[in-house]
Amino acid sequence: MSGEVTLTGTLTCTCEEEAVQVRASLPEHIALTRAEAGCISFDVLSTDDPMVWSVSERFVDAAAFEEHQARTAGSDWAARTKGIARAYKIEGM
Template sequence: MSGEVTLTGTLTCISEDEAVRVRASLPDHIALTRAEQGCISFDVSPTDNPIVWTVSERFEDAASFEAHQTRTASSDWATQTKGIARAYKIDGM
């Protein structure tokens, strides 16, 4: 499949402990993702609620989005944020 893939949604913690892990892991996760081939944009931004973030991702195509998913599955980000609720909408797949 070709064409841009976008992901939008939220990451919602249930405790300050989860939020601390997100804050600690997020800078490296953002930097690594933005450096990936095919990443157009990648933003994870805090909201007015200190345990909720908005997520917005754009990748050139399905292959680059899938490569991102594969890389992150075994990353420190995945380990630190395992079990944290995500509500995402993916378009272009």
């Protein structure tokens, strides 16, 4: 039996066009992720820098986290934010 998996870090845009893509697709991405059975919490919050978002995710276990990753891989969010820098730390895997 595996324990909780957490992901923390940042999503950093390099230009306003990338930031527009994040802002446009983020509400649906958050809603779909929070609706996943294994999601404990999921927050992507703007920071003082309009090009940087703080990311914090918690899933009940590795299987739930992996299901989330698989779902998002083919999502509108993934397509619209492809190439945007992510610096994440994953614990519990």
